Amino acid sequence: MDLPRTPSFRLDGRRALVTGASSGIGLGCAAALAEAGAQVVLAARGRDRLDAVAGALAGAGHSVEACTLDITDPDAIEACVDGLGPLDILVNSAGLARHAPALDATVADFDAVMDGNVRGAFFLTRAVARGLAAAGKAGSLINISSQMGHVGGIDRSVYCATKHAVEGFTKAMAIEWGPLGIRVNTICPTFIRTPLAAVTLEDPEKRAWVEARIKLGRVGEIEDVMGAVTFLASDASAMITGSALMIDGGWTAE
Known part of the structure; x- marks a missing residue:
């Protein structure tokens, strides 16, 4: 009897571009893909921090290079991706948040968050798919979205709008590019202990609000995302596209 075998989670021989790779979830995703054997291109705006991450990964024996990139600049996106040649994997983790009550949201903050989280993510995903x-x-192609792409949140009307948009274009792209063998998915974390979430988690009242909604009773760690990104990048998820992988401790289960 021939038993089925689990497809490999290994990524040897594949090239991955990870944006927002200088810290937080992006750094964790870069480390995870490198551990699985991928050659990883790290991208972020800040060169010093990017070089430090690249040095640490190289020192651990991984294949890595660094590329300075501002994803709000479509021309820079095209130049970067064209220069790298066809990539096998994209992890689109760059983004930002400017939280405020909807009544207080400014046009400048709205435009900045939309530019980074939606426009930049859209055109980067498209550029890699074109290659x-x-x-x-x-x-x-993996877009780091959020549980806030599926629910609403206090002081997060603009952020929620951007992440709902990411979920939408991810599904549409998955439909268009499925016949080409190009898969497009999102990862949707809850509050993860990163610099981006620090302001919320350092406020006792807001942290209590967060922990009350996470059924597992704790905020997430970067490591909680690392297995998921390796899975979606690998052949183990070969039949998954247009989907959102929730890493929210049960927040959206209600």
């Missing part, structure tokens, strides 16, 4: 299509290659 894959031109080369006739399959690939896995």
Whole structure:
């Protein structure tokens, strides 16, 4: 009897671009893909921190290079992706948040968050997909979204709007590019202990609000995302596209 075998989670021989790789979830995703054997291109705006991360990963024996990139600049996106050649994996983790009550949200903050979280993510995902299509290659494109792409949150009307938009264009792209073998998915974390979440988690009242809604009773750690990104990048998820992988401790289960 021939038993089925689990597809490999290994990523040897594949090239991955990870944006927002200088800290937080992006750094964790870069480390996870490198551990699985991928050659990882780290991208972020701040060169010093980026070089430090690249040095640490290289020192651990991983194949890595660094690329300075502002994802709000479509021309810079095209130049970066064209220069790298066709990629096998994209992890779109760059983004920002400017939380405020909806009545107090400014046009400047709205535009800044939309530019980074939606426009930048859209055009970067498209640029990588174009390279894959031109080369006739399959690939896995992963957008780091949020549980807030599925629910609402206090002081997060603008942020929620951007993450709902990411969920929407991810599904549409998955439909269009499925015949090309290009998969597009999102990862939707809850509050993860990162610099981006620090302001919320350091406020006792807000942290209590967060922990009361996470059924597992704790905020997330970067490591909680690392297995998920390896899974979606690998052949183990070959039949998954247009989906959102929730890493929210049960927040959205209600």
